[in-house]
Amino acid sequence: MPLYRDEAIVLRTHKLGEADRIITLLTRQNGRVRAVAKGVRRTTSKFGSRLEPFTHVDLQLADGRNLDTITQAETLAPFGAAMGADYERYTAGTAMLEAAERLVTEEREPAVQQYLLLVGGLRALAAGEKAPRAVLDSYLLRSLSVAGYAPSFDACALCGLEGPHRWFNPSAGGVLCSTCRIPGSATVAAETLILLSALLTGDWDAVAGAEDRAAREASGLVAAYLTWHVERGLRSMAYVERS
Structure with a gap:
């Protein structure tokens, strides 16, 4: 079987047989990959701890018909150790891993931007210098944008009229003007829209200066926007602290 190397973030694992695991990875060059780690559940395994969720790894894999096989694994960054x-x-990190798996829908298709966003988001969480909720919200907005679901927080998402506007609707793609307003749209504070724009663009000074009320409202809107575009909510979002 031909071999290839790639960097990856471990997204998820589940048991296979008595000693193996199937590892779901987001790789730099090959997008989402599912691979078998043989014997990884044995105490004698050479790289069992290197293939846990959150771990940034350098891998050698063998091409397979249905599943590839991991033949080597070296840890680049054990992000999980800092977050556990x-x-x-x-x-917040668990929600990021689940979102990455849901937004990169095709296996073995390059998704370099999604990979880099996830690595950067996990690195920020592990460093502990920014609020986890803000890191998660920023990651979700950026990853949705890369996936083709970029929200509009200034111009009307339907007619393009420059804002600021007061209403937000996930199904419409962002803020709406008074003419395009759809029934059921949320009325959003101006401070919250400023914060959402800062989260999307990575303006961390503006994010750090936001009031708690705006942060809570922004998080709710990000969750609603994500849920609409991935068609069902992330299970892990139910455990994310947003108060």
Whole structure:
């Protein structure tokens, strides 16, 4: 079987047989990959701990008909070690892993931007210098944009009229003017829209200066926008602290 190397983030694992695991990966060059790690559940395994969720790894894999096989694994960054004892960081990171798997829908198709966004988001969570909720919201907005669901927080999402506007509707793609307003649209504070734009563009000074009320409202809108575009909510979002 031909071999190839790639960097990856471990997204998810599940058991296969008595000693193996199927590892779901987001790789730099090959997008989402599912691969078998043989014997990884044995205590004698050479790389069992390197293939846990959150781990940034350098892998050698063998091409397979249905599933590839991991033949080598070296740890580049054990992001999970920094987050495992912190509930907020751990749950935010879990939501990021689940979102990445849902937004990169095709296996073995390049998704370099999604990979880089995930690595950057997990690195920020592990560093602990930014609020986990803000890191998660910023990651979700950016990854949705890369996936083709970029929200509009200034111009009307339907007619393009420059804002600011007061109403937000996930199904319409962002803020709406008074003419295009759809029944059921949320009325959003101006401070919240400024914060959402800052999260999308990575303006961390503006994010750090936002009031808690705006942060809570922004998080709710990000969750609603994500849920609409991935068709069903992420299970892990139910555990993310947003107060």
